[in-house]
Amino acid sequence: MQNQRLDDLFFRYCEKNITDEERDELMTMLLADDNREQINSLIDQFIRRDGTKHSLSHETADDILSSIFSATAHAISSRDTMEEVGTEQEAEPDETRTRPLWLFKLAAASVVLLLVYGGYRWLNRPLPSQPVVVMQSVYGDDVRAGGNKASLTLSDGQTYDLSTITEGILSTQPGTKIDKSKGEVIYGKNAGTVAYNVLRTPLGGQYKIVLPDGSRAWLNAGSSLKYPTAFTGDQRGVEMSGEVYFEIEPDKTRPFQVRVVGKNVKGKDMEITVLGTHFNISSYGDEPTMQTTLLEGSVRVNKDEVTKVLTPGQQARVATGEAARDISIKTVDTESVVAWKEGRFEFNGNIREIMRQISRWYDLDVKYEGNVERKSFAGTISRKNNVSEVLKMLEMTGGIQFRIDDRKITVKNTD
Numbered sequence: 312m313q314n315q316r317l318d319d320l321f322f323r324y325c326e327k328n329i330t331d332e333e334r335d336e337l338m339t340m341l342l343a344d345d346n347r348e349q350i351n352s353l354i355d356q357f358i359r360r361d362g363t364k365h366s367l368s369h370e371t372a373d374d375i376l377s378s379i380f381s382a383t384a385h386a387i388s389s390r391d392t393m394e395e396v397g398t399e400q401e402a403e404p405d406e407t408r409t410r411p412l413w414l415f416k417l418a419a420a421s422v423v424l425l426l427v428y429g430g431y432r433w434l435n436r437p438l439p440s441q442p443v444v445v446m447q448s449v450y451g452d453d454v455r456a457g458g459n460k461a462s463l464t465l466s467d468g469q470t471y472d473l474s475t476i477t478e479g480i481l482s483t484q485p486g487t488k489i490d491k492s493k494g495e496v497i498y499g500k501n502a503g504t505v506a507y508n509v510l511r512t513p514l515g516g517q518y519k520i521v522l523p524d525g526s527r528a529w530l531n532a533g534s535s536l537k538y539p540t541a542f543t544g545d546q547r548g549v550e551m552s553g554e555v556y557f558e559i560e561p562d563k564t565r566p567f568q569v570r571v572v573g574k575n576v577k578g579k580d581m582e583i584t585v586l587g588t589h590f591n592i593s594s595y596g597d598e599p600t601m602q603t604t605l606l607e608g609s610v611r612v613n614k615d616e617v618t619k620v621l622t623p624g625q626q627a628r629v630a631t632g633e634a635a636r637d638i639s640i641k642t643v644d645t646e647s648v649v650a651w652k653e654g655r656f657e658f659n660g661n662i663r664e665i666m667r668q669i670s671r672w673y674d675l676d677v678k679y680e681g682n683v684e685r686k687s688f689a690g691t692i693s694r695k696n697n698v699s700e701v702l703k704m705l706e707m708t709g710g711i712q713f714r715i716d717d718r719k720i721t722v723k724n725t726d
Contacts (some may be wrong), residue, residue: 317346322351448699451715454673456695457532459494460516466506466540473518484508484540497521501541511535512553515674522549525560526567529652532671554593556652559608561587573601573631581629583624584611590621591649597667600628604648612638654694656701662686662711666722673698675715681724686711 320337323329329337366489428644465484473489473496484506486499487511494517496510501523511532512518519529523541530536534553542565550570559567562609563586570580571594581601583592588608594601603612605621612619612627619627619638626643649713650657651668658665665688666677672694693705714721 313655314340314346317339317349318353321350383716398519417452417563448697448715450699450702450713451721452682452718453715454675454698456509456697457672457674459491459515459518461494461496461510461512461518461530463489463496464509464511466508486540489508495519498523498540505539505541505543507537507539509535509537514671514676526564527558529556531555531593531651532674533700541711551592552594554595554651556589556591556649557585558586558589559587571601571603581612581614584613585609591645591652595667595671596631598631600630602648603627604643604645606645606649649726650691656692656694658691658705659689660687662688662705662722665705669701669720674718677722678719679722679724682713683722683724686724 312686315341317337319331320333320340322338340441341350345595348589385538397537408695424429435553459474461473462470464475465481467483469483470488471481473491473494476489476491479488479490481489486501487508488497488499489495490497493611495517498521508519510518510530512532514533514536516532517530519527519540520536521527524540524547526547528536528549531554534555535551536552536555539548546568547562548568548570550572557567557569567585567587569583569585569592571583571592573580573594573596581594583602583603588610589606590608591604591606592602592611593604603610603621604626605623607623610621612621612629617636617638619640621640622628622647625641626641626648628639628641647657647659656668658668665681669675670677675698688705688708690704692701698715698720701717706712709726710726712723712725714723
């Protein structure tokens with residue numbers, strides 16, 4: 312049965328004509344599975360209110376709705392302000408300040424609803440006489456999305472640009488295969504001399520690697536991974552910087568160890584030890600923390616004299632720029648953390664945090680005009696879009712404008 316109350320609240324919300332109490336009522340309705348079919352229909356109606364004949368498939372409507380619930384809130388409003396990262400208080404959870412995850416999703420939905428719907432409508436609205444909209448940047452020179460780009464340095468110092476290499480199998484290193492179509496380096500079993508290789512992705516690049524033991528790793532933009540051409544002895548070890556997602560082949564006799572090298576980190580490098588598991592490590596030098604997020608299995612995180620063991624859904628954070636006094640542990644939305652690997656931006660935080668992601672993926676510098684510290688956003692968009700399309704979705708939430716000039720994005724507070 313059609314819920315007229317849901318119809319009324321939905322359209323008044325999209326028109327920004329709704330009270331705080333009514334908005335909370337609507338968000339509760341959006342979380343109910345029984346309303347899913349009606350919500351999909353409402354999304355379709357909202358997108359087609361301009362009179363065009365564009366039709367939205369159930370699959371696409373589901374994708375849009377799912378993106379609403381994939382986000383968690385971060386400083387969206389004063390009543391939902393989360394604890395600051397890296398403080399000593401984080402090591403001692405305060406039950407009075409802890410909120411269930413669904414409450415953060417509920418708070419984020421109010422922002423994501425307009426962000427996703429507005430962005431989808433803007434990207435897909437066809438002109439009356441044309442089936443496809445040709446996008447034009449209103450911010451200056453547009454920049455295409457990053458892609459499968461990396462370099463491979465062998466133990467003898469020879470470096471290959473994997474975006475231009477023509478050989479499927481490296482003649483100088485038997486057992487190493489390059490699949491350009493998939494953006495992947497594949498290592499077979501090596502019976503010869505063990506050597507160390509380094510895979511590096513530039514800003515605007517990503518790449519995947521299958522290690523000699525069958526373990527897999529995905530490198531995000533501006534990252535590196537150093538590894539042997541064969542794992543020998545009683546351990547498997549690699550060294551990384553930037554951001555890498557790992558899926559490790561189980562081997563109880565040989566733990567897998569990741570050494571995280573941070574340029575701005577004092578003290579010893581962070582080390583992660585696993586047997587067989589899925590996890591993501593982010594250690595960019597321009598971020599305030601190094602983060603290890605566990606999706607499956609179990610990992611042990613060690614920094615200086617501090618050691619913590621993670622369970623699935625937990626994230627370990629170590630403040631950069633100083634020796635670790637402690638490793639803070641938080642429960643996070645793991646799908647959001649690894650969205651980059653699946654080809655999506657999942658924005659959930661301050662505009663500066665968001666622009667660091669955009670800067671790395673599009674290889675652009677960023678500068679700010681005015682105070683933007685209180686600007687927070689939550690939403691999802693494909694990493695395949697041009698940078699102008701991403702900026703347009705962010706700008707639709709209001710209070711901020713962008714300009715692109717000489718490969719630099721200027722972010723301006725318009726409030």
